[in-house]
Amino acid sequence: MDKLHTEINRRPYVKRTGKEISEEANVMWKKHLERDDSIIVDIFSGQLRSSLHCSVCSHYSNTFDVFCDLSLPIPKRSCRGEVSLQECLDLFSQEEKLDKENSPMCERCNRRTECTKRLSIQRFPQVIVIHLNRFTTSRWSISKSTVYVSFPLKNLDLGPYGPVDCGPVLYDLYAICNHAGTVNMGHYTACCLDENGWCFYNDSSATPLTESQLQTNQAYVLFYQRSRSEPPRLWCPRKLIEAAAVL
Ligand SMILES: [Zn+2]
DSSP, X not given: OHHHHHHHOSSOOOOOOHHHHHHHHHHHHHHHHHHOOXXXXXXXXXXXXEEEEETTTOOEEEEEEEESSEEEOOOOOOTTSEEEHHHHHHHHHSOEEEOXXXXXXXXXXXSBOOEEEEEEEEEOOSEEEEEEOOEEEOSSOEEEOOOEEEOOSSOEEOGXXXXXXXXXXXXXXXXEEEXXXXXXXXXXXXXXXXXXXXXXXXXXXXXXXXXGGSOOTTEEEEEEEEOSSOOOOTTSHHHHHHHHHHO
C-alpha cells in the first residue's frame, strides 16, 4: 500500500528553497535559545544541518542540531603522508549513502528507504571548535592517528560548507590543543595567541612560540574565531575563566 500510495501521491514533491530552509532553521534556533542561553551559546554554539534525500520519492528533509564543536574525520593517510584541514572538512560534508537499515524514516514514504545524507553548517558560531578525530574505536581496540594535518592560521573559509550562496565565512586561528603520546598514556598541551603573540603552555611552563612551530602532528583541537569585525576578545581562555570567577 505504501508503495502504491507513493506512486500515485496527489501532493507534488516540492523542493524547499534556501529561504524556507533558513526560516525553518531560525525557528529551531529560537526554540533552542528558549531553553539554553548563556555566554557559551553566544560564542561557541552553531547549528548543523543534516539533509536527507530519499532515493524512492526524491523527498528532501532537514534536521537541525546545535553543535559546540565539529568532530572531523581524518582521511586515510595519502601518499604524501599528510592531509589538510580542508580535506577533513570535505570528508565531513561529503554526501553519504545510507542503506535501508541505517536510514531514518522518510517523511513522505513513511518507511525506511535508501537515502543520501549530507551535513552542512547552517549557522556559524563566533568561535568554531574543530576536533580532529584522531582516535578510532574498533570492536576490540582504540587506535590513534598521528597523521600530520595542516591548517591555515588565517582566513580559513568555511563558506563552502555553509548554506548555498552564503559567500566566504572567514576564521582566524587563536588556539590549539595538542595531544602527545598514545591511547594509553597521553599528555595535553596548548598554544594560544594573545596580545604578545603565540605562547606554548605545558603544565606550569609558558614559553613564547613562533608561527612556524604551531603545526605539528599532535594538533588535536583547533579554535578559530570569525575574522570579520573587531573581536571583543572576551573568549580568550583567561578572560573566560575570569568571567566565570565573577559569576
Ligand atoms: Zn521517500
